[in-house]
Amino acid sequence: KNEVEQSPQNLTAQEGEFITINCSYSVGISALHWLQQHPGGGIVSLFMLSSGKKKHGRLIATINIQEKHSSLHITASHPRDSAVYICAAVNTGNQFYFGTGTSLTVIP
């Protein structure tokens, strides 16, 4: 069993739709990262969360420490949001545990 589980694995949405990607983890963490990876490999860090909620533009990330669950929301999705989204849990020893990623395609 993976320490970090993401769902869904694949997601196709129409432009403008509200999108939610879920991440559950079984390890004790000090932080959780949401990452975005475009074709070609480059990874961008979207959020680093240790509690509560963060918002950057149309992206919102939440974490519930008690339930060991985090969500990434995209409001008013756009084709340029098409990418793989990966959650990564970091324990107090700086060890990373990665989810398998959610491949998002937003259709115009």
Add this chain to the structure above:
Amino acid sequence: KAGVTQTPRYLIKTRGQQVTLSCSPISGHRSVSWYQQTPGQGLQFLFEYFSETQRNKGNFPGRFSGRQFSNSRSEMNVSTLELGDSALYLCASTPDAPRNTEAFFGQGTRLTVV
């Protein structure tokens, strides 16, 4: 501010050879982490260096090693390459501990072992 730079971007090696990959972090960042990404296994943590010391190591064989220099630049080395080592190798830098701040990733080195 320059981003994280990884060199080379692409590399083809023969089974049994060894390879060295380089990662230059953002200026002022002292922590460098290395990751392997394959289609089958996804992203996996290799190791993390901070101030020239390896602080953490993932579950990889001893063929995978690394080091960090006084200027925070880091190298990873894979000896006796196997076909299964073909992957995208990514590094990320943070000012201190990755658990405390957002990580900045390089573009990666795509290694192909033939």
